[in-house]
Each structure stands twice: as C-alpha cells, then as structure tokens.
Amino acid sequence: MNINWYPGHMKKTKESIKKNLTLVDIIYELLDGRIPLSSKNPDIDSIIGNKPKITIFNKSDLSSEEGNRKWKNYFKKSGFPIVFMDLMNNRGLNELIKLSYEITEEKRKNLQKKGIKNKPIRVMVLGIPNVGKSTLINTISGRKGTKTGNRPGVTKGNQWIKIKDNMELLDTPGILWPKFEDENTSLNLAFTGAIKDEVLDVQTLALKLIESLKRLYPQLLKERYEVDIENVSSIDILNSIAYKRGCILRGEEIDYEKVCNMVLDDFRKGRIGRVTLEMPEDLEG
Template sequence: MSIQWYPGHMEKARRQVTEELKRVDMVIELADARVPLSSRNPMLDSLLQNKPRLLVLTKSDMADQHVTDQWLQYFKDEGTEAVALNALQNKGAKPIIEKSKKVTAPIFEKMKRKGIRPRAIRAMIIGIPNVGKSTVINRLVGKNTAKTGDKPGITKSQQWLKVGRDMELLDTPGILWPKFENQLVGYRLAATGAIKDDLLDFEDIAMFTVRLLKSRYPSALKERYNLEQFPEENRELFEQIGQKRGLLQSGGNIDEEKCAEIILRDVRGQKLGRISFETPEDWYNLDEDENIPVK
C-alpha cells in the first residue's frame, strides 16, 4: 500500500512558513517521541536553512523511555538541541524556554552589541499533523489558547501567542510532505495517527503494527490479547487476536476491519503500554522490504 497525503492547505502552509521565517529568531520543531525521525518533515531542512532550531520530542509519556533516551543521545551526538516533553503532565515546558535561550544566545548577543534593547524570543512552532503541537502551546502559554484533539489537521492558520515575558510563539498548521521516499515512514506515521484514518487501509497498518509488537513488545501483546504462544505467520496472529476479541462472523471468518481498528485503537490508547515504533538503530539499518509486512 502506498501512503500519501498532501492536501492543498498544506502547500499553502508551506508557503506561509517560508514567508514568515524572516520574522522569527528561531524555530521550535516538534516530533513524536514514538517516531522521532519519521515524524520530522525533511522539507524543513531546505525551508529553515540556518535558522536556529530546537527539537522537542512530544508524547514522550507514550514512548518507550529507554528508546527515547537513545534518541536524545542520538540528537546530542549530531549536534541538535533536543528535549523530551510530556505535555499532558505539564513536564518539560521549562527546558523548552531554557534551550530556546541557548540556541538564540548569539542573536541576542549581537543585538546587545549594537545597542538594541532586549526583547522576547520570537519563535515559530512547527510540526506534522497530530504531533501534539496545540497541547504543547497550551502548556507553554498556560491556558487553553490553541485547539487540541486527537485528529490531524486541527490548526489551519497562523497566530501569535505570548509565553510570559520570555517568548512570542508563531503557531503554524501541521505540514506533511508530498511523498514518503521510504514507505516504512508512512506506515509508522499511520500507526501513530499522524495521517487521517479515512485515507488508510486499516488492515495493512494493523498488520505492520502486529509485526512490530511481536518482535519488540511480545509480553505486552500476549497480555493484552490473552495469547499463550505466537504462531509463526503474522497473518495467523492477526486472526488469533480477532478470535480472542470475539470478532467472528458467519462462516467462522473474523471481521478483519474491526480487528484492525481495535488493534490500532489499543496501541494509540496505550492499552499495551509505552511503545516506540523506531530506534536509532532502525535508521542505521533501514531495509524497507524487511520491515513492511505483506498479507
């Protein structure tokens, strides 16, 4: 299955981002801690160029903590300022301000030398759909200013927001890119809910998710669906889950669509605990054919 989604309003948003960059000191880029590289828009490197940037890994409460620690080390090693944020528990907002001051320090030192009075940091906040941007903004601002939701595409326009005396935020709509060069990226984003569900083949995405869980989180998979042993074939495992959930139709076949929906809902709802869909090692050994399941 080829996963693509690039509606017209995203092209408009891309143009807006390009136009507004000259008005900001830095960019706060949000990525999903469960898929830190898959959820980073590769278009941003060319759009942002040398603009100071802070990477914030959102939804860290949903990701495997051990894997998140690996990612923070990975970004540190490549010279990228990064911080993990548990937005729902209001943890990590202070480090965003502190690291923003760090990455913009050269700009304000230059302004000081020129005799320009200090002012708040002007930052653009950007990320793909459903990365948790509105929730992060609300925690930074301290009130429910931005709309929040579990569906991609909540923010459709730009707006400036004040973060105390330290920062002014320019909110932007989430932007996906025109084509996933590696379809594994699309599968990971689809599994986490970054792409609208009505554009997906649920069964394909669920099969991909089952394979990942079987390989990396077998205990959680067994416990959630009361499984004793895994069959060798992933297709059989998928059907076992459907049987355990009582999704049998007339003729003894399972309701595949309903089974797929339950699996994805359980994963996104943390019914199987904290799960990461990629590790730094995955990107060192990326092999699309080995990771995307077939029916």
C-alpha cells in the first residue's frame, strides 16, 4: 500500500516552525504510544536543532502496559526526557510541568540576573496529525478554546495560549513528512488516523490491521469479536466479524465499507484493547 499525503499546508507549517523557534524556550514533541516509531516525524529533530525538548508519550492509556514499560526503560537508558501521559484522565500533567521548569531553570536564572523576572516559559507543541496536541493544550490551560477532533488537520494555524504556572504554549498544525520510507510506517499512521481515511483503501487497511492484531494480539482480537482466528485468513476473519455484527446487505452480501470502518474505529478508540504495535526491539530493524 503506497500512501503519499503531504498537503500544501504542511510545507507552510514546517516553514512556520523554523520561523518561530527563536520565540520558544522548549519543545514538546508528542508521540502516539501505540506507534512511537511511526509517529515520530524524522524531520523534527533536524528542524529544532539543539532546542531543549521533552518527548510526550501520549495515549498511554491505549498502548499496552508491556509496551509502556519497555519504552519507559528504553528512554530512561537513553537519557531522553520523557513523560507518559493519558490526557483523557489528566495523568502525567504535573510531571510535565515540573520537568519543563527543571529543563529551563538555568535560562530563567540567567534572565533574573539581567533583571528580567517572571518571563513566561514559552513552549512549542509539535507532532503528527491526530496525536493529541490540541487536547494537551486544552488540558493544561483548563479551557476549551483550542479546537480538537478525532481526525487529522483540525488545527489550521499557529496559536499562542496563556496557561497557568507562567507558561505559554504555541500550538501548531500536525506535520507529516513528504515520503514514508516503508510500508509499516504508512500503515501504522493510517491505523491510528494520522492520515485521512479519504485518501486510503479502507478495506485493505482493515485487513492489514487484522493481520497485525492476529500476529501481535490474537487473544484481544478473538475476545472482541468472538470469532475463530486459528488457521484462517484475514479476509475470513473480516467476513466472520461482518456476520457477527450484522454488517450485511440485501442478498446476504457483506457490507465491507461498514465492517471495515467499524474495525478501524474499534481500534482507534481502544475497544479492542490496549495495543502497542512497535517495541524498542524494532529499532534493531
């Protein structure tokens, strides 16, 4: 499956990020805990250079406990500042604020020596579409002023948001990169909704997702849909799910659009269970 999706506004977003870097003290880079490798834009590190950065491992309530534990150990050994967050339940927020002050402490002390006091910490929030940037800002600010949605491309322009603890956040639209190097990255981004469904073959995508779940989390797949997954193909599993869930048209034909969208929606909303599709050992590949 070849997916090339790089709208013109993403090129403008990249240019805007470079332009605004001098205005911020620290970067928040959000990753999707289910696909931490695929959801990391390889362009971001080269764009921000030596600017201090905190990696936010978001949607940790949807990723598996084993995956969270392995990634936490990996980042700890690597020495990269990271915070695991569950924005739906406000988990990890205090840790993020505390770490932000620790990282910027030296700069703030230098400013105080120059007579500049109480200058806000300015943060730029970066990440791919649909990774939770606007939700993070809404959670920190305690307001609903930033539009969010369970689809990519909702945030259209840069926004400064004043929040508590003398901080200001710069929200930016989600940014992908022009070319995905391998199919797994493309698929993982599509599974989680980082790429608009309108540009995809949804049936192929649902079958690929079933293949991944059958390989990595067979028990979750079996329990969610109450279907046999042993020694059967992905299309047979999809057909069984369709009959189980009543995704049938007149003449007993399967409504593939309905069943495929249902499976994708179940995965994205965590109904199938907590799933991590990429582990630190995958870095060896």
